[in-house]
Amino acid sequence: MANVVRILAVMDAVSRGARSPSDIRRVTGIPHSTLHRIMRELTEQDILRRDEDGGISIGARIRAWADDTGAKPETSTDYAVLERLLGQCGESVQHFRRMGESYACVASVEPTDGLRDTVPVGSAFPLRDGPAGRILLACSTEPTGLSERERRKLSVIRDQGYAMGSREAEKDVLGIAVPVHEGHTRVNSALCVSGPAWRMGPRAEEIRSHLAAAAQDLRRTLHDAA
Secondary structure, three states: OHHHHHHHHHHHHHHOOOOOHHHHHHHHOOOHHHHHHHHHHHHHOOOEEEOOOOOEEEOHHHHHHOOOOOOOHHHOOOHHHHHHHHHHHOOEEEEEEEEOOEEEEEEEEOOOOOOOOOOOOOOEEEOOOOHHHHHHHHOOOOOOOOOHHHHHHHHHHHHHOOEEEOOOOOOOEEEEEEEEEOOOOOEEEEEEEEEEHHHHHHHHHHHHHHHHHHHHHHHHHHHHHO
């Protein structure tokens, strides 16, 4: 229980504006070595993050739990759509939402048995890592900091309407992702089906078709809930 209390104290301090270990230590009174361990663990889990200027802020996992609309993850998706897609494809399904320069899983369903890809809700990844991040980046109105080669690749993804590939740490897992349009042009989230590459590859076209239909259903749900 003591560790839980200390973690909550750290989170409270950061949420109230503490931006450095010394600020947090001054507010919480937690010893330096203990604070260092807690902050390392929280950063590794994307609960806290180190900003470019070295400051500490709330991480992508927490932002995924309360996205930019203020909604909880379970109210910013439609699990019926995800469950139907799971039944059609037989593979894991995730709904990802963009969070600045990263994206996070706000909803996930997966098969109950057998080899499968597990992506916990709150898991966050850099935009350039994985098919969901690439489709979100491709559909961005103003992608910045990209080379000409990267822009050409994203243009192809945008024109074809989907991205397919693996995340850096999981080369044996293949994912296919499509954008979820929440307006005429706005794309802040993506729907993804993922599973073992040897099983996904031969069914890629079929899965893309199911994904496209599911994305339209999810778009209507998000529109009606807005």
